[in-house]
Amino acid sequence: MNTEFKKQILRRIPYGLYVVGVVDGEEVSGFTATWLAQCSFDPPLLMMAVRADSRSGSLIKNGRAFSINFLDKSQSDLAKTFFKPPDRAGNKLGEVEFHTGLTGAPLLELAQAYLECKVVEIVEHGDHHVVIGEVIDAQVCREGDSLMLSDTNWSYGG
Numbered sequence: 001m002n003t004e005f006k007k008q009i010l011r012r013i014p015y016g017l018y019v020v021g022v023v024d025g026e027e028v029s030g031f032t033a034t035w036l037a038q039c040s041f042d043p044p045l046l047m048m049a050v051r052a053d054s055r056s057g058s059l060i061k062n063g064r065a066f067s068i069n070f071l072d073k074s075q076s077d078l079a080k081t082f083f084k085p086p087d088r089a090g091n092k093l094g095e096v097e098f099h100t101g102l103t104g105a106p107l108l109e110l111a112q113a114y115l116e117c118k119v120v121e122i123v124e125h126g127d128h129h130v131v132i133g134e135v136i137d138a139q140v141c142r143e144g145d146s147l148m149l150s151d152t153n154w155s156y157g158g
């Protein structure tokens with residue numbers, strides 16, 4: 001295989017860019033994610049790939065819930081806040097206003113829309129684990145085009 005082509009082609013897959021809210025008991029946090037897609041109409045399911053070695057991955061495995069916070073095209077700075085692991089970024093939700101949803105997952109006040117999911121299955125294979133979540137709540141806070149990975153100069157894939 002030509003690994004350079006493999007990288008280039010995998011990076012052509014279009015993705016949105018989100019802040020995923022996670023919760024386990026008293027601990028709430030969030031991380032920037034792009035590997036996310038719908039995978040069932042009924043029940044409404046999402047699949048999301050989460051780094052196996054991340055703090056957020058552990059929180060999702062224990063807490064069994066997450067939120068997807070959709071951002072405006074002008075909100076890439078907010079996504080940037082959630083790139084880093086907690087040991088470098090500290091409390092990532094410290095400066096960011098949020099309230100908690102039905103599952104306890106954080107919903108950002110600045111989000112244009114959000115979904116809230118209960119984890120139904122986790123497929124552990126590879127360096128990211130596929131978390132399948134059932135959508136149990138949804139809110140559109142304002143209209144507008146959502147931030148896409150292609151609106152930024154960042155890449156995640158290859």
Ligand SMILES: Cc1cc2nc3c(=O)[nH]c(=O)nc-3n(C[C@H](O)[C@H](O)[C@H](O)COP(=O)(O)O)c2cc1C
Pocket residue numbers: 029030031032033034035036049050051054055056057082083084085086128154155156
């Ligand atoms: C553009 C971009 C997209 C990302 N997409 C994902 C993703 O889909 N899944 C994932 O687990 N990490 C993704 N990350 C990496 C996480 O945001 C990063 O590992 C973060 O530190 C995780 O938070 P945590 O350490 O608090 O768990 C992405 C990072 C960037 C810069």
